[in-house]
Amino acid sequence: xxxxxxxxxxxxxxxxxxxxxxxxxxxxxxxxxxxxxxxxxxxxxxxxxxxxxxxxxxxxxxxxxxxxxxxxxxxxxxxxxxxxxxxxxxxxxxxxxxxxxxxxxxxxxxxxxxxxxxxxxxxxxxxxxxxxxxxxxxxxxxxxxxxxxxxxxxxxxxxxxxxxxxxxxxxxxxxxxxxxxxxxxxxxxxxxxxxxxxxxxxxxxxxxxxxxxxxxxxxxxxxxxxxxxxxxxxxxxxxxxxxxxxxxxxxxxxxxxxxxxxxxxxxxxxxxxxxxxxxxxxxxxxx
Ligand code: PZK
Numbered sequence: 001x002x003x004x005x006x007x008x009x010x011x012x013x014x015x016x017x018x019x020x021x022x023x024x025x026x027x028x029x030x031x032x033x034x035x036x037x038x039x040x041x042x043x044x045x046x047x048x049x050x051x052x053x054x055x056x057x058x059x060x061x062x063x064x065x066x067x068x069x070x071x072x073x074x075x076x077x078x079x080x081x082x083x084x085x086x087x088x089x090x091x092x093x094x095x096x097x098x099x100x101x102x103x104x105x106x107x108x109x110x111x112x113x114x115x116x117x118x119x120x121x122x123x124x125x126x127x128x129x130x131x132x133x134x135x136x137x138x139x140x141x142x143x144x145x146x147x148x149x150x151x152x153x154x155x156x157x158x159x160x161x162x163x164x165x166x167x168x169x170x171x172x173x174x175x176x177x178x179x180x181x182x183x184x185x186x187x188x189x190x191x192x193x194x195x196x197x198x199x200x201x202x203x204x205x206x207x208x209x210x211x212x213x214x215x216x217x218x219x220x221x222x223x224x225x226x227x228x229x230x231x232x233x234x235x236x237x238x239x240x241x242x243x244x245x246x247x248x249x250x251x252x253x254x255x256x257x258x259x260x261x262x263x264x265x266x267x268x269x270x271x272x273x274x275x276x277x278x279x280x281x282x283x284x285x286x287x
Contacts, residue, residue, distance in 0.1 A: 012038050013047075013209065019080065023070060026051075027078045028204075032259070034233050035244040041251040045275075047077040049263040050207040052278045055079060056271045056285040057173060057205040064172065065165050067201040068192070072282040084192025084202050087154050090134040090142050091162050093170035096185040097124050098212055098225070100144055101132060113146030121222040123185070123214075129170050131163040161199050162191050173206045180269040182228060183219060185212035208266060228266055232258045 005017035005025060013031040016024055028047035031038050051072065058069040070080040094101045094111065101111045102122050109115055112132040120126075133150035134142035151159035166189055174184045188210045190203035204210050213228035227234065236255045242248065251259075264275045277284050 014204075022083055024081045024083050025073075025078055026081050026204075029077075032230070032233060034230055034237055034248065037244065037246050037248040039233070039248040039251060041256060043256060043259050043263065045260060045279075046263050048075075048279065048282075049267045049275070050204065050209060051077050051079055052275075052282060052285050053207050053267055053270060054204040055282070056273075058201070059286045060176075061169055061172060061201070061205070064168055065201050066194070066198060067205070068203075072286070074282065076279055076282040081202065082194065082200070084194060084200055086190060086192040086202060087158070087162065088136055089150055089153055089162065089191075090136055091166045091189040091191060092132045092134055092144075092186060093129050093166050093189075094132055094186040095126060095129045095170065095174055096183065096212075096214075097122060097126060098185050100141075101186065104144060112144050113148075123219075123221045123223065123225050125221075129167055129174070131166050133162075158199070162189075165189075165191070165199065165201070169201070169205070177206075177213075177270060178216060181216045182266060182269060183214040183216050183225075185214055185225070187211035206270075208263070213266060229259065229262050232262070 003019065005019065007015065008018050009016040012033050013029050015027045015029065017027065019025050028050045030042035030044055030046045032043050032046060033039065055069060055072055058067045068081040068084055070082055072079055097105055097120055104111045105116055105120060111130065114130050117127065132144055134144050136142060147159065169189065170187055177184050184206065187206055189201060189205065192200055192202045194200050208229040214225040215228050218226055232255050233251065236251060237249060240249055267275050271285055273284050
């Protein structure tokens, strides 16, 4: 009855293992990255919060779009997934102007070929959410690309399908989150194809690592927004004058505790489930 897991890939803060020919195990660690550097100090339970949030969203969107979730392990940080043929595209939806979208807008008045109205401020809500695909960079940053280049990577029909699926998912989750005081400024999906060639949502979904979560009560366009989850970490790192090259600094206990509390708060607000109940039985988020 014991199980042999073969390690297949490492992300910055997650690990991927093979269970068998059809299934993978996606394990979220407690590691945290900031300014693109993984810090030496872990945030206890961060991986469980992110796995629980992904599972919550997968369960709530499965009728609209199939996803790779097969089940949660009792540890709360490991998700059994269907093995897919992943598409070579980062599927980003932006509802607000931040990050590389803001930079591209300042430089060219457009993001991924969408020209936007003049006079937008940093963090402004866009007239409507836009699909802004990017290439998967193996080193360094993903590169934003226009629809034509993205369609060349996956085929024009598949491109239209991932665009529609991404926008539908974003509208659903951003409305749910906004009602609970969290703005999802933007988010990234990865899709794959199942054995029958059907488009399936993979990776993680609407976690604070794949999305920008902003506290709605502090929202004020015209400046960068505080991060719902990582702001204490960023502020602490900025206070040190760290040059943002590795290795990153150790975090003091109060920053660790404050950050853990923000992750748990995001989980509880979005899922409506106490984190304690999740730890006792992770499957509560699937109901
Ligand atoms: C897959 N990644 C990225 C994520 C890592 C690497 N369902 C799937 N089927 C096949 N492949 C993947 C998935 C998913 N999800 C995802 N690479 C392959 C990745 C997390 C940790 F190390």
